[in-house]
Amino acid sequence: MADPEHEQTSPTAHRWRSLLELQDLDVAIHQLEHRRSHLPELAELRALEADEAAEATTVAELEERQSALVATQRNHEAEIASSQLRLTNLEAKMASAQGAAARDLQAIDHEVSQLRGHIAASEDAELEVLEELEPIETELRAARGRSESRALERSAIRQRGAAAVAALDVELAEHRGRRTALVAGVDPVLLARYDQIRSKLGVVAVARLNGARCEGCHLELSSVEVDRLRKLDDDALVSCDNCGRLLVRASQLR
Ligand SMILES: [Zn+2]
Structure with missing residues (x-):
């Protein structure tokens, strides 16, 4: 379609109008390029990555405490298991020891009560460890949940950013095409x-x-x-x- 404004303008006016048109187009291209390199999605991703990094330190500390406590708990369990095995053996010995010397039976009886005390103490200690572990594990689960939702958020932002880049690229290609055509007439x-x-x-x-x-x-x-x-x-x-x-x-x- 013919441009009536241009048809009526003098050659001088046409010359200068083309230059101003080129200037406007270049400003528009510059703005598109700026938007492309300053997408809000980039800042959002950086913020999420900073959150992730900040929490990673806390998670590492919690995991360290958790694994130390789990090791202590396993020691208590091993202790309880071996004491219980010894206890079972002694009880069997007592049951089959009818007629044994009273002094021997007394010694076995003494060890049995010592073992029972030891088992009870180990069980108490294990319980304390489990109580200490519970809030740490709760906090770790929450931190992992937050990390997972951040990962989801990051991938949604990346998709959004890629779509924005694609749309800007289409617009830029269109503007640059117009510029090439326009520049030929300046x-x-x-x-x-x-x-x-x-x-x-x-x-x-x-x-x-x-x-x-x-x-x-x-x-x-x-x-x-x-x-x-x-x-x-x-x-x-x-x-x-x-x-x-x-x-x-x-x-x-x-
Ligand atoms: Zn000036």
Whole structure:
């Protein structure tokens, strides 16, 4: 479809409008690139990774205490098992020892009561260890649960981030395609100047002059300078005194 605005413009206006169009497109491309490299998902992932790292230290300490307590508990169990075995043997011996010397029976009886006391003490000690273990295991289960939900959250964020990147890439490809087409129609002299200023000043190289104000740096030109510009030919290239950007005067767009 023909662009009525462009059809009616003078060659000078067309020249400058194309340059401004290129500038707008380059600003849009720059913004898309910035969004692509500053996705909120990246910050969310970093925060989750920091949480994970912070909790990993606590989990490691808890696991260390847990395994020390479990080792102690196993020692108590081994102690109880061996004492019980000895006790069973002694009781069997007593049962079959009818007619044995009273002194021997008394010695066995003494050992049996010692063993029973020892078993009871070991069981108490084991119980204390189990009581100490319980809150640690509860906390470890909770920490693992949190870690699992963080992993789920991370994978959801990664998916969201990948979808955002894909959408931005489509938009960028479309903008870059438009730029290639547009650049072919921009006056080579203006384009060279535009590229030169961009390499020094960044994204914005060309600015409209709005009254006395440069829309690039938002500063006012002196009235002497404004007067000087007014008298110039529309094809003359002028830069802002303050920021060095190429200025487009209203008269150049008519
Ligand atoms: Zn300026």
